[in-house]
Amino acid sequence: MDLDEAIYGRRSTREYTSDVVDEPAIRRLIEAAIHAPSGSNEQPWTFTVVRDQALLDQISQAAKSHYLATMPTGPQSERHLMLADPQFHIFYHAPVLVVISGTVQRGRIVEDCALAAQNLMLAAYGQGLGTCWIGFSQGYLNTPEGKRGLGIPETWVPVAPIIVGHPKTVPAPVARREPEIRWVG
Numbered sequence: 487m488d489l490d491e492a493i494y495g496r497r498s499t500r501e502y503t504s505d506v507v508d509e510p511a512i513r514r515l516i517e518a519a520i521h522a523p524s525g526s527n528e529q530p531w532t533f534t535v536v537r538d539q540a541l542l543d544q545i546s547q548a549a550k551s552h553y554l555a556t557m558p559t560g561p562q563s564e565r566h567l568m569l570a571d572p573q574f575h576i577f578y579h580a581p582v583l584v585v586i587s588g589t590v591q592r593g594r595i596v597e598d599c600a601l602a603a604q605n606l607m608l609a610a611y612g613q614g615l616g617t618c619w620i621g622f623s624q625g626y627l628n629t630p631e632g633k634r635g636l637g638i639p640e641t642w643v644p645v646a647p648i649i650v651g652h653p654k655t656v657p658a659p660v661a662r663r664e665p666e667i668r669w670v671g
């Protein structure tokens with residue numbers, strides 16, 4: 487796929503078919519992810535691939551409870567109402583969750599893992615797959631309980647939880663604000 491087509495065409499996908507994403511496809515996405523740049527070429531990332539739907543249901547429940555218990559906005563906020571809805575599944579029933587975690591204490595693991603995540607999302611789009619970064623899960627995944635549930639060592643930092651699957655519908659374009667550009671010199 488043409489690079490412009492990937493950059494301008496990728497959308498966060500929130501409706502998936504139940505079709506399986508096979509292992510070679512997931513490996514191709516991770517291969518693209520690890521070609522992202524990283525500070526001092528540390529490549530401080532690991533990829534936890536979760537395909538167990540019962541586990542994803544369980545994490546969705548726990549993450550919603552954690553988010554509601556720790557969020558600063560009031561109980562009537564749109565976000566609160568959405569997360570309090572028992573039908574709302576934070577992973578949108580996607581068949582796969584890839585959690586990109588930083589593995590070192592030093593360096594810029596958030597930047598590095600986010601760059602890997604963007605590569606993964608663009609590569610997925612290039613393969614006809616949909617993705618969405620699920621920030622709602624990050625708080626919970628960074629708790630000792632959340633890490634234990636995925637076998638992530640206590641010292642690692644889950645940075646980018648990305649769902650992957652076959653899109654059921656084509657997501658609508660999302661408008662962008664005009665960039666604020668300041669030319670200096």
Ligand SMILES: Cc1cc2nc3c(=O)[nH]c(=O)nc-3n(C[C@H](O)[C@H](O)[C@H](O)COP(=O)(O)O)c2cc1C
Binds near residue numbers: 619620
């Ligand atoms: C750090 C981050 C966290 C996000 N968290 C969520 C989330 O929890 N749930 C969700 O549906 N979308 C989430 N998104 C997707 C954004 O809502 C989406 O990228 C934005 O609306 C722009 O749409 P686009 O990705 O289709 O261009 C997140 C995106 C980023 C980068």
